[in-house]
Amino acid sequence: MTTREIWPRQPSDRPQPGTAVPAGTGPAPGSGADTGAGADRDDEVTERSDRGAERTDTPADPGGTDAEPTDGEAARRATPEAGHGGAGSGRHDRVDAGGHRSGWFGRDWFTTPRRLWICAGVCVALCVIAAAGAFSMAQRRAHAVAAISGAVMERTEASWDIHRSLARAAAAEAETFIGPPPGGAQAPATAPRSGAAEGAADTSREGIYHEFDQALLTAAGAMVRAGAGISPAAGAQVCPPARAQTDPRPPVTEPAAQAAAALTTLVCLTPTYRELIGEARANNRAGNSVGQAYLRSANALMNDSLLPASATLARSHTTEQARQFERATRARDIVWLAVAAGLGLAALIGTQILSVLWTRRWANPAMVAATLLVLGGMVWPLAALAGERSALASASESHQLRGLLARANHLALRAEADVLYWRIAQGGDIAFDDDFDRTAAQLACAASGSATAEAPDELCAAATFRQLDAGIISLVKEAWDAGSAAIGSVAAEDPGPDSGAGAGSSSGPGASGDRRAPDDLQAVPAVLERFAALDRALTGADTDARARFDAEVARADRALWGVAIGALLLFGGAAALVAIGLEPRIREYR
Amino acid sequence: MKSVRRTWLALVVGAAVTACSTVPAKLPAAADQPWGTLATASADPGASSIASGEDMPTVPRNLVPPMDPLPGPGSFPPGGSLQDIVDRGYLRVGVSRDTQLRGAWNPVAHQYEGFDVDIARRIADALFGPNNTGEADTIRYVPVSYSERLPAIENRRVDIVISTLTYTEARARRVGLSQAYFTAHPRLLTRRDPTRASTAPQTSPVAAAFADLAGKRVCAPRATTSLANLQQKLVQFGGFEIEGSLNELSDCLVAFQQGTVDAVAANDASLVGMLEQDATTELGDAEIGEREYYSVGFTRGDTELAGFVNGVLEGIRRDEAVWVGLCEAWAVAEMPCEGSRPPEPQWSR
Known part of the structure; x- marks a missing residue:
């Protein structure tokens, strides 16, 4: 039967x-x-x-x-x-x-028992789904939060460090080529930068060499850290040529391959850069003019290959960081959890109501307990996720601020190097003075936002974020002024062709060589001092932002503490209680 | 009661929206800009438009006659270019920054030096007087690469250019060029190899020189007569590759020392400077092109400055002791001064 x-x-x-x-x-x-x-x-x-x-x-x-x-x-x-x-x-x-x-x-x-079976099955299934979903979601978020503060952040920082260290090395090397002026006048290098050489009072050329070595050492260490998550198989493993106008390697579009190719470029060409600098120094000491050509080659390698590669790497890591933020705060997680838990809750309540109608029993303690557990399993994770999201929102702001500070630091180092290289070359095919103008304007935009009055609109178009601290903005202005003064301008010092040679037309565009370095021997030390102060301020601000970032990510981590296991226990317990509560009702019909 | 419910509803909705939204963590645009390449000076627009045949060296002709006698300081016609330079207080001279023995920055002595620099000093002395307040005040050097030489004059960044500027018809149409002050010979710089011998008998030393370069890369700076000459030789003899994208001769030396090129083609006047810097190199014996005559460049049509510069150069040329003295100061065994004397000028009528 x-x-x-x-x-x-x-x-x-x-x-x-x-x-x-x-x-x-x-x-x-x-x-x-x-x-x-x-x-x-x-x-x-x-x-x-x-x-x-x-x-x-x-x-x-x-x-x-x-x-x-x-x-x-x-x-x-x-x-x-x-x-x-x-x-x-x-x-x-x-x-x-x-x-x-x-x-x-x-x-x-x-029949009634079948209905009860169905209700029990639906309730248990929803509880199990909610348990599994909440557990996996909480676990994934916890892993994403751990990645944000751990591996991915480490790689992001490392890629910023690569860029910063290489740019610092280039600027330090430029100082050695300016060297002391003849006649025993004071050497231009008076202000060590922050970082590796911070605190060192060594103003000698050896001190700058040491700073250069430290910067390259830091860059090498950062390359190891930045490359920790990059698969060698992801990109071309062929070293790019140091002197090619264009990279002969096939272009890659996939981000992981781009990062791998960028890392390969850095690993391959940094020793070449060092070798070129070594040749430049040796020839410079011997009084050979080819030393400057080596310096130009090294500088071209730095600006055309190494720094773009490090920027590509940094972009890859910041994109990955953004992805982890999105993983950790994905909106559909919350919706999914709310829907699953809500359905479970509705099913439990509905079952109890129907059970009352069908069995004429008013209370089923196990089902009531299951309902409470599901309610808890819904409220606690949602509250935890809200707390985590709030903490990560603050952490994201700190992260973005750090990105802006890193960008400002890189631009500051480039602007400083522009001044120094222009003082060395004073003309040439690379218009360091024009590059300084452009870089300083971008730096001002990065620091001051779009409110920078001095910078052209096209350079400030992207500056819609926020202003950095007023102190940093002030230091940027001072550094810009010092750099402009060190590069000098014929327009300020020279009667110019219109009033001088009487030759008619004025200099055309791109006539960057109209500028002439002022005779002021203190111009370069002033530049170094201003940019070193800016570097220190940016580094300090980054340290503060890092501390805030770490605190916020730790708060997010704490908010998620126990959520995965808790949700599993709550929903799993609810499923068990449903079975316990309905089983006697069903058994009554046997 | 309703307001309480609304407040609760608002709180719940607000909390839900806050908790639901994904945190954007992409860097702001200001922090996520691509790393731009260095700004480069605009290329010489005239260099590419000149056919290589027109840019071949020739003996300077139709020259503005020299001022004779040279006017002394304070006797220049008012409103003229010479008086303007004197009023300014210094002469702007375009020089090479790293053509050793011709014009180069000495990183040890911290000064520009070389034969071209000495010629510039002579012109400045003639302008301001030998007892002027010092070179630093009467000459301001503007380092220019080969491709920047003519644009520097055209853009009036400099008053004169003295930077191994070979006289050609094409250049003479763009800027004013003086009489020659030096004669140079196109040659090849190669790696010293005592065991090397030409593998096949050749009809000429030039053919032998280029036969030795079969399958090799030869460097010549862009916008130079050496590059134009090399391109002709490639058509004539073939068998080698040209690296013609580098800006300076010293860049060619770097490429040579780095092993990316096997030889450098230029005038001996420039190559001897490289010979001085690299003991592993040697200068080929064969002249691989027509003789080249270095001129001083200035603004085209400025006959006053042209006549003055030609007057100074003619004075040096006529006074053998002065010319030899200048030449010997920067001479090396591979390029004796006897073969470098300038030719007889051909003045315009």
Whole structure:
């Protein structure tokens, strides 16, 4: 005998709880369909006695308060062949004489225990889905937060450090080529930069050499850190030529391949840069003019290959950092959790309401507890995610500020090197003075935002972020002024062609050589001093931003603490309680 | 009651929106700019438009006759270019920054020096008088690369250019050029190799020289007569490659020392400076082109300055002791001064 045969689902047939069904009082099998509740019960009893029923259609405790009223299944019992698997049954659904469907998914199939089974299944499934989803989501977010403060941040910082160190090395090397002026005048290098040589009072050329070496050493270490997550197979492993106008390697568009190619460029060409500098120094000491050509080659290598490669690497890592932020604060996680937990909650509440209607029991403590657990499992992760999101929002601001500070630092080093290289070359095919003007304007925009009055609009177009500290803005202005003064201008000092040679037309565009370095021997030391002060201020601001960033990410990490396991336990516990709570109800019908 | 409900609803919605939104962490545009390449001076627009045949060296002709006698300081015509220079207080001279023995910055002595620099000093002395207040006040050197020489004059960045500037018809159409002050010979700088011998008999020393370069790379700075000459020889003899994108002759020496080129083509006047700096090099014996005559460049049409400069140079040329003295100061064994004397000038009528 099947469950369907035992538990008819006609509500009108439902006996009152506590009603005992006398055995052997029903009509004879096959006496007709839908003959009333009494007939149904009689049929059931007859059938049970006839077939030696394995299950009963009444609660196990017929006289108790848990007794489940049964629905009539008169039609099937009246026509046994209509029952599932009955003789002559060629299909599962049948229509009885009263027009009621029976069989699979017919009206009679949805008996109360089956409904309870379905409700229990839905509740348990939703709880399990919510548990698994919340666990994996919390775990993923925790990993993303760990990556933000750990590996990815390490690589991002390392890529910034590469750029900073290389630019610092280039600027330091330029100082040595300016050298002391003849006649024993004071050497221009008076202000060591921050970082490797900070605190050192060595103003000698050896001191600058030391700073150069330290900068390259720092860059090498940063390359190791920056390359930690880059697969060698991701990009071309062929070293680019040091003197080629264009990179002969096939262009790559995939970010990982670009990062790998950039790292390869850095690893391959940094020793070449060092070698060129070594040749430049040796020739310079010997009084050979080819030393400047080596310096030019080294500088071209630095600006055309090394620094763009480090910028590419930094961009790759900052993009990865942004991706981790998005992973850690993905909006659809919250929506998903709320929907899953909300559905679970609704299912639990609905089950309890229906259970009350079906079983006439008002309270099921296990189900109430499950509901509370699901509520907790929804509220706690959501609150934790909100807290984590808030912390990461602050951390993101600090991260963006650090990116801006790094950019400003790189631009400051480039501007400083422009002044020094221009003092060395004073003309030439590379217009260091023009580059200084452009770089200083970009630096001012980066520091002051779009409010920079001095910079042309096209250079400030991207500066819509925020202003740096007023102290830094002031230092940028001072450094810009000092650099401009060191480069000098014919327009300021020279009567110029219009008033001088009387030759008619003025200098055309690009006539950067009109500028002439002023004779002021203190111009270069003033530049070094101003840019060193700016460097220190930017480094200090970055240290502060780093501390804020770390604190905020740690707060986000704390907010997620225990959420994965907690959600798993809460939703898993709720699923177990659903089973515990509904199992006796279902069992009552056996 | 309603307001309480609304407050709660607003709180819930606000919290949901806050908690739901993804945190953007892309760097701001101001911090995420691509790293720009260094600004480079605009290329010489005239250099590429000149056909190599027109840019070949020739003996200077149709020259502005020299001032004879030279006017002394204080006797220049008012309003003229010479008086303007004197009024300014210094002469702006375009020189090479690293053509050793001709014009180069000495990093040890911290000064420009070389034969061209000495010629510039002679002109400045003639302008301001030999007892002027000092070179630093009467000459301001503007280092120019080969490709910058003519634009520097055209843009009036300098008054004169003295930087191994070979006289050609094409150049004479762009700027004013003086009579020659030096004669140079195009030659090749190669790696010293005592065991090397030409593998096949050649019809001429030049052919032998280029036969030795088969399959090799030869460097010549851009916008130079040496590059134009080399391009002609490539057509004539073939078999070698040209590296003609570098700006300075010293860049060619760097490429040579780095092994990316095998030879450097230039005038002996310039190559001897490289010979001085690299003991592994040697100067080829064969002249690989026509003789070249160095001129001083100035603004085209400035006959006053042209006549003055030609007057100074003619005075040096005529006074053998002075010319030899200047030449010997920067001479080396591979380039004796006897072969470097300037030719007889051909004045315009």
